[in-house]
Amino acid sequence: MPKPPRPTDIPSFAAGQLALLDAELQAELSETNALLSSHTPTALSRAGLAILNLNITSIRTGLGGKTVAELALDPAVVSKGDKADIPEHGIRTGDIVAIQDQPAGSAKKTEKRELAKKGVEGVVLRVRRENIEIVLDREDADVPSGGKLWMMNQTMTRLQKFQDQEYTPFIRVLFGQASPTPLPSDLNDPSNPLHKLEWIDPSLNDSQKEAIRFALASREIALIHGPPGTGKTHTLIELILQMLKQKLRILVCGPSNISVDNIVERLASHKVPMIRLGHPARLLPSAQNHSLDVLTRTSDAAALVEDVRKEMDDKQNSIRKTRNAKERRQIYGELKELRKEFRERERGCVENLVKDSKVVLATLHGAGGFHLKGQDFDVVIVDEASQALEAQCWVPLLWVKAGKLVLAGDHLQLPPTIKSLNSKEAKAAKKDGKKNNKVKAGADNVKADVETEVKPVAKTTLETTLFDRLLALHGPSIKRMLTTQYRMHERIMQFPSTELYESKLIAAEFVKDRLLKDLPYAVKDTEDTREPLVFWDTQGGDFPEKAEDDEIGNKGSKGMSLGDSKSNEAEAALVKLHVGNLIDAGVKAEDIAVVTPYNAQLAILSQMLKGAFPGIELGSVDGFQGREKEAVIVCLVRSNPDHEVGFLGEKRRLNVAMTRPRRHVCIIGDSETVGRGSKFLKRWMEFLEEHADLRYPNLADVYVDERNGR
Numbered sequence: 149m150p151k152p153p154r155p156t157d158i159p160s161f162a163a164g165q166l167a168l169l170d171a172e173l174q175a176e177l178s179e180t181n182a183l184l185s186s187h188t189p190t191a192l193s194r195a196g197l198a199i200l201n202l203n204i205t206s207i208r209t210g211l212g213g214k215t216v217a218e219l220a221l222d223p224a225v226v227s228k229g230d231k232a233d234i235p236e237h238g239i240r241t242g243d244i245v246a247i248q249d250q251p252a253g254s255a256k257k258t259e260k261r262e263l264a265k266k267g268v269e270g271v272v273l274r275v276r277r278e279n280i281e282i283v284l285d286r287e288d289a290d291v292p293s294g295g296k297l298w299m300m301n302q303t304m305t306r307l308q309k310f311q312d313q314e315y316t317p318f319i320r321v322l323f324g325q326a327s328p329t330p331l332p333s334d335l336n337d338p339s340n341p342l343h344k345l346e347w348i349d350p351s352l353n354d355s356q357k358e359a360i361r362f363a364l365a366s367r368e369i370a371l372i373h374g375p376p377g378t379g380k381t382h383t384l385i386e387l388i389l390q391m392l393k394q395k396l397r398i399l400v401c402g403p404s405n406i407s408v409d410n411i412v413e414r415l416a417s418h419k420v421p422m423i424r425l426g427h428p429a430r431l432l433p434s435a436q437n438h439s440l441d442v443l444t445r446t447s448d449a450a451a452l453v454e455d456v457r458k459e460m461d462d463k464q465n466s467i468r469k470t471r472n473a474k475e476r477r478q479i480y481g482e483l484k485e486l487r488k489e490f491r492e493r494e495r496g497c498v499e500n501l502v503k504d505s506k507v508v509l510a511t512l513h514g515a516g517g518f519h520l521k522g523q524d525f526d527v528v529i530v531d532e533a534s535q536a537l538e539a540q541c542w543v544p545l546l547w548v549k550a551g552k553l554v555l556a557g558d559h560l561q562l563p564p565t566i567k568s569l570n571s572k573e574a575k576a577a578k579k580d581g582k583k584n585n586k587v588k589a590g591a592d593n594v595k596a597d598v599e600t601e602v603k604p605v606a607k608t609t610l611e612t613t614l615f616d617r618l619l620a621l622h623g624p625s626i627k628r629m630l631t632t633q634y635r636m637h638e639r640i641m642q643f644p645s646t647e648l649y650e651s652k653l654i655a656a657e658f659v660k661d662r663l664l665k666d667l668p669y670a671v672k673d674t675e676d677t678r679e680p681l682v683f684w685d686t687q688g689g690d691f692p693e694k695a696e697d698d699e700i701g702n703k704g705s706k707g708m709s710l711g712d713s714k715s716n717e718a719e720a721a722l723v724k725l726h727v728g729n730l731i732d733a734g735v736k737a738e739d740i741a742v743v744t745p746y747n748a749q750l751a752i753l754s755q756m757l758k759g760a761f762p763g764i765e766l767g768s769v770d771g772f773q774g775r776e777k778e779a780v781i782v783c784l785v786r787s788n789p790d791h792e793v794g795f796l797g798e799k800r801r802l803n804v805a806m807t808r809p810r811r812h813v814c815i816i817g818d819s820e821t822v823g824r825g826s827k828f829l830k831r832w833m834e835f836l837e838e839h840a841d842l843r844y845p846n847l848a849d850v851y852v853d854e855r856n857g858r
């Protein structure tokens with residue numbers, strides 16, 4: 149018997165998430181205010197959960213005497229020449245939102261709290277590209293009048309306000325108040341019908357097939373765990389095709405437009421009829437033909453709408469030809485009627501297109517659009533689920549009626565970027581969560597037997613994704629892992645596989661011994677190009693790191709992007725030496741990437757390498773997630789007498805760094821500092837010492853290249 153899950157109290161969970169989202173927003177606000185001129189894309193607006201820097205442009209009285217406020221982007225934040233379109237967001241008609249004064253970055257904490265309290269709640273009436281209308285909840289609502297305002301989606305508030313009877317069995321499973329329905333006992337039996345599936349892609353490997361059978365057999369939730377390069381999206385495509393064969397209706401979401409379009413492109417090659425929701429301008433050109441906007445003009449049903457449009461055009465022309473005022477008036481009257489009909493037919497056409505579509509695709513926040521409200525789907529599939537905030541995942545889950553959820557992701561790579569992780573606000577929110585939870589568990593929940601087991605909300609942070617939480621709640625039986633990877637040389641794969649993936653990864657035959665010297669263009673056989681794993685150990689103190697805040701802070705820009713960053717010039721020079729050797733051997737610059745966890749180091753690398761090696765790619769580890777290159781150089785930077793490793797200690801970040809390369813990885817780092825950071829880092833250093841081509845650089849040699857003026 150599997151252990152019964154420890155149920156989560158839903159209102160407390162939602163309250164905890166709200167407190168955390170608010171903390172995230174506060175962190176965003178401080179940053180947006182500090183960096184107003186640079187318009188840094190913020191995590192929350194990326195998540196589509198909030199819009200910053202708004203102004204009220206008009207207030208009017210709407211239906212039933214309710215106050216309707218119109219909000220648009222503050223002209224002060226719109227760059228000259230740019231359109232004042234509100235950045236992409238997930239706030240949709242019908243959403244409950246809060247509008248609040250946006251405190252200045254310089255405002256004191258207490259002032260910020262006060263301002264935040266003054267906000268009003270309302271329901272979104274209309275969303276346009278350049279403005280949004282909100283019907284305020286209370287007629288006497290005190291509309292914030294301050295300079296800038298912000299608005300936040302209240303998905304979690306809706307969840308918090310759910311009544312007990314509104315929890316579907318599916319939602320109960322998501323909170324551990326019920327266990328997932330057990331799988332058929334004969335699932336692994338060859339006689340089970342799922343073993344007789346006709347695969348559309350015959351090249352699927354066994355772990356991919358098993359994951360698909362599992363996702364088809366699961367009743368409420370299925371997690372597909374795809375370590376780097378294991379064909380997670382590839383598997384989802386087959387799953388979608390199999391579900392379509394079973395006549396299921398599917399909503400496919402991802403946290404970003406690119407994650408969704410990636411699936412649209414691959415489904416398109418199978419000629420699957422589908423609808424991609426979202427503004428066509430934001431879609432990949434290859435996905436645009438499937439967008440609702442384009443289909444509304446080109447589908448069969450659109451012909452009816454086009455007929456009316458044509459009639460309207462004819463009428464317009466006849467107005468121009470008529471001088472007689474009476475006739476003109478009559479034509480105007482007819483035009484008005486036609487317009488009404490046009491709008492109705494268009495709405496009908498759009499509704500039918502969406503309703504009749506067996507596969508609908510949208511970003512997580514895009515799925516909250518009015519087109520999908522209340523629609524029935526058999527399955528919601530979320531790709532890159534470990535890159536999405538849980539609150540984002542709830543947008544489709546609360547908006548459509550769904551009976552099953554399939555999440556695909558890898559919780560052992562980096563979660564979505566959270567700014568408030570260590571901020572005071574986040575700590576306060578955690579504390580609030582704890583308090584909140586105690587109150588709930590003690591007072592409201594009469595079902596005493598459940599109460600004692602309520603999972604503490606305090607353990608959930610914004611960084612805890614739905615994928616993580618479900619795994620913790622129900623255990624590994626709700627997931628299947630893909631185990632054949634199609635990216636890395638066997639030796640590159642070995643350490644992450646042993647440490648993080650229970651030694652289960654297998655390198656596909658055609659990648660397992662691929663080297664740079666075997667690239668399909670002329671590459672010399674050198675000590676670098678015949679070696680998949682190189683470790684330049686910079687131990688000994690000759691390659692010391694530098695803390696950027698020493699300098700930048702003094703110039704009065706403390707707290708800016710490089711504030712806590714670290715750099716290491718000597719290691720950067722070593723990177724240059726290694727890249728130079730690869731290029732000299734014939735490896736193309738486009739096939740080489742350098743990644744480092746520190747922005748300050750990225751800046752130095754950029755200065756040193758961009759001019760010398762055009763075409764080479766430089767990136768932060770976090771920014772390189774999801775990417776791959778033939779050769780990757782990882783520059784670890786940290787080298788100090790105190791053996792401090794900072795956020796290098798995060799396993800998931802290192803995992804991303806070490807799993808980007810296909811044929812060659814070169815690690816540059818100080819084993820003395822790094823090896824003392826954690827047990828994991830110690831084992832990594834030991835592994836490299838034993839299995840990598842180990843090299844000790846000589847500082848003078850490293851700078852020879854520099855002197856030669858490369």
Ligand SMILES: Nc1ncnc2c1ncn2[C@@H]1O[C@H](COP(=O)(O)OP(=O)(O)OP(=O)(O)O)[C@@H](O)[C@H]1O
Nearest residue numbers: 351352353374375376377378379380381382634774
């Ligand atoms: N069964 C298979 N046989 C051969 N190649 C495969 C198979 N499955 C996946 N691949 C290849 O592996 C690569 C990675 O696949 P895909 O893009 O689906 O992976 P992913 O897991 O979504 O990516 P990431 O690891 O970046 O998250 C692709 O080039 C794909 O063609």
